[in-house]
Amino acid sequence: MTEPYAVPVPKGYRVGIWEVRDPIATGAFGSVYEGRRTGDDLAGTGEELPRTAALKFLPTGTGTPRQLAHLRELIDREVELHRRLKQPCLIRMYGTLTVDDPGRPELDGATVLVLEKAERSLAALLAHSPRPQSGPALLAQICEGLAQLHRAGWVHGDLKPANVLLMKDGSARLADFNMAAELEGTHAYTPAFSTPDYTPPELLWSEIGTRGRQIRPSADVWAFGVLAHLVLTDSFPLPGGTPTARRDAAAAYARGTDELRLSPELPDAWRQIVRDCLSRTHADRVGTDALLRRVVEAAGSDHPPRLPRLGRRSTVIASAAAATVAIAALGYGISTWADSGGNPPAVRSASPTTKITPATYGSPELRTDQGIPAAYRPMIVDAAHHCDQADVTPALIAAMLKAESNFDPKLSDPGKDEYGIARWTPRLLRWWIRADGRPVKSMPKPPLSVPDSITALGHYLCYIEPNLTPNLPGDKRVLIAAAYRTSYKRVNAVRGIPPEYGDYCKRLTRYLKEYTPPGSW
Numbered sequence: 108m109t110e111p112y113a114v115p116v117p118k119g120y121r122v123g124i125w126e127v128r129d130p131i132a133t134g135a136f137g138s139v140y141e142g143r144r145t146g147d148d149l150a151g152t153g154e155e156l157p158r159t160a161a162l163k164f165l166p167t168g169t170g171t172p173r174q175l176a177h178l179r180e181l182i183d184r185e186v187e188l189h190r191r192l193k194q195p196c197l198i199r200m201y202g203t204l205t206v207d208d209p210g211r212p213e214l215d216g217a218t219v220l221v222l223e224k225a226e227r228s229l230a231a232l233l234a235h236s237p238r239p240q241s242g243p244a245l246l247a248q249i250c251e252g253l254a255q256l257h258r259a260g261w262v263h264g265d266l267k268p269a270n271v272l273l274m275k276d277g278s279a280r281l282a283d284f285n286m287a288a289e290l291e292g293t294h295a296y297t298p299a300f301s302t303p304d305y306t307p308p309e310l311l312w313s314e315i316g317t318r319g320r321q322i323r324p325s326a327d328v329w330a331f332g333v334l335a336h337l338v339l340t341d342s343f344p345l346p347g348g349t350p351t352a353r354r355d356a357a358a359a360y361a362r363g364t365d366e367l368r369l370s371p372e373l374p375d376a377w378r379q380i381v382r383d384c385l386s387r388t389h390a391d392r393v394g395t396d397a398l399l400r401r402v403v404e405a406a407g408s409d410h411p412p413r414l415p416r417l418g419r420r421s422t423v424i425a426s427a428a429a430a431t432v433a434i435a436a437l438g439y440g441i442s443t444w445a446d447s448g449g450n451p452p453a454v455r456s457a458s459p460t461t462k463i464t465p466a467t468y469g470s471p472e473l474r475t476d477q478g479i480p481a482a483y484r485p486m487i488v489d490a491a492h493h494c495d496q497a498d499v500t501p502a503l504i505a506a507m508l509k510a511e512s513n514f515d516p517k518l519s520d521p522g523k524d525e526y527g528i529a530r531w532t533p534r535l536l537r538w539w540i541r542a543d544g545r546p547v548k549s550m551p552k553p554p555l556s557v558p559d560s561i562t563a564l565g566h567y568l569c570y571i572e573p574n575l576t577p578n579l580p581g582d583k584r585v586l587i588a589a590a591y592r593t594s595y596k597r598v599n600a601v602r603g604i605p606p607e608y609g610d611y612c613k614r615l616t617r618y619l620k621e622y623t624p625p626g627s628w
Contacts, residue, residue, distance in 0.1 A: 114138040114164040114217060121145070122219055123204045125162055137165040141224065156201060163220040164206075166213070196252030198272055198282040199223040225272035225280065229338075233268055237341035243377075243406040245271075245279050246335050250395075250402040252281035253331060257324045257395045260290045264297045264322055266330035267305045268337070294321045303354045304343060305330040308361030309389055311354055325389035328398060332384025335402075339377055340370040344385060348493045349562065351540070361387050376405040470624070473501040477621045480514050483528075486558055490565030496572040498583045504564060506618035507588050510611060516557045527555035529564045539563035539570075564591075571595050579603060588615050 112133045120127040124146030131139040142162040204219040229249075232239055239245070249271055256263055263270075264286035272280045288295035297320055303311065307329035310320065336344040344367065345360065347353035359365040367385055369378060380401050383393040393401075469488030473479065479487070487508070491501040511530040512518040518525075524532045533551045540547050540563050551559065571587050574595040579586055581603055589608050590598045597605055604612050 112138045114166050115213065116140055116162075116164055120214075122162065122206055123221075125160065125204075125219075125221065127162060128159075131161060137163060139163045142221065157224070159224050160201060161222040161224045163222055164214070165218045165220070166216070196248055196255055196278075196280060197284075198225070198280040222282075223274075223280070225282075226275050227273055228269050229271035229273060229279070230268035232273060233338065233341075238339060238372075241277065242338040245273075246331075246338060247399075247403050247406040248279040249281065249334070250331060250399045252279070253327050254395050254399045256281070256287070257327070262288050262290065262295045262297070262322050262324050263327050263330075264288060264295075265302060265305070266327055266334060267302050268334065271334075288322065290324070294323055297322050303350045305333050306354075306357075307389065308357045308387070311358060323389055324395055325392045328384050328392045328395060329389075331398070332381045335377060335384070336369065336373060336381050339374060340372045342370050342372075344369055344381065351562075363387070374405075380405060469501050472624065473505060474622050474624055479505050479509075479622065483508070483514065483557065483561065486561040490561050493562075494565055494569035494572075496569050498572055498587060499565065499568045500584065500623075502619055502622040503584045503588065504561070504568070505622045506615050507564065507568075507591065508561070509618045509622075510588070510615045516560075517554060519553060526553040527560045528557055529560045531555055531560055531563065536560070536563055539567045567591065575599060576602070582616070582619075584619060585612050585616055588612065 112130060114133075114137060116127050116138065118127060118129070122142075124144055125142035126145050128141040128143050131141055133139070140162045142160045144156055144158050144160070199222065201221040201223070204221065206214045206217040206219060208215050229245065249266075253263065253266070263281060263284070265283055266281070270281065270283035272282045274280060286297050288297045307326050310322065310326060333344060336342065343353055345353045345356040346368065347356050356365065360367055367382065369381060373381060380393075380398070384398065386392045468485045472491075473484065473488060483505075487504045488501045491499055491504055508514055508528055512528050514528060516528045518527055518530065520526065520530070523530075524534075526533070531551075533553070533555070536551050536555065536559070537547055540551070540559050568587055568591065571590045572583070575583070575586055575590065576599045579598070579602055586598055586604065589604045589612055592608050592611060593605055
């Protein structure tokens, strides 16, 4: 296991009657493993248990007091909902365990949720089969799950493809209830974060109280509208190449300065349904029960779909937000590596037998054996893929990060007012954090965020490339890098690399060759 699992658990480790087998998914605070039952009973319930389950390890015995208090709250939310709600469209919890193992401080005190094991997530299905034939029937089951939650007085709070699990018989289950909250009248209170692509505009910059953020069931309805549009069209209903750009589009739509532009590929039977889910204000959104009736009618069938088999030549796709790079894996309440919640570009020409991890992400375009930090690879590859200029490649971005900072996110050069992994000047970074080039409201302050720095680097290089004079002598990629160090106007003026940046460009060219896979140079 090469990926950096938040809770490393060795294969064969025993917890209760369960033996840990293969890893499934991980997030910042917890990890999920397949578990094999070695006994006949769990906590003396006498309940018939499956031979395999999903074991979700959440480390509640280590960390800072503030981290532990926050994590404890998330765990309590999920456990409480599982204990009180037994519904067919919600992933089932068989029980909870606490690890008592002082010899392993990283595991001692961990809470383990024993959950129903799924075949895969909806995110994985969409990665393999965009616009799946089974999409309408799956949406009907997802909507039924929301209706079950809302009728019981709960809000999910983080509906997205990674949190919908697909069972062996093709049925769908809602999962990840650590953001779920019980209604107190018209509102519930949830932690102050969620996945931007599925968050309604009224919550994007909402006030955060001492109990968290107020949320209504209409937030889940908005998320369902986004998810339905994605499942049926393989696109988001609001424009933008990044979650940040789509978040800004949602805000403009809510203000009335932009209109909702649904994909022409959205089936007619679903167009008004999605539109009514995505009403500008929460009060205008369709209610859950009415939504369910319309969705079932539009789906035309309430039979669970049969899951398509993963082909031998299937493309593996990595799925952000939040903190945000993920692989298409099973969810179980874990946002894998950094889930952006969307459908990012495919890893091109991936081998069907290759297991995609942060260390191998984008391997057809970026060497895996040249010391590029694994944690940065997905951000580098995605930053290049968000640009439609062919010369803005993952290898170029990686080479520039190496040349600028040697991949040091803590670089600080006050004399030049340059900081972080890409040596950004804050006043310039302010313009390029966003894809549309408009500045963020506040000036970024060091230490600069790695995701912001790498994403903004991709945006800026994508802007530079078409502004370079056509047919300049030399490697276009190196000219782009030189323009980043100075400006595209300076490169155009000297018709090539400015002399003062000759040594920089020689180093960059060496790194570019090192990071480009053989045969792609």
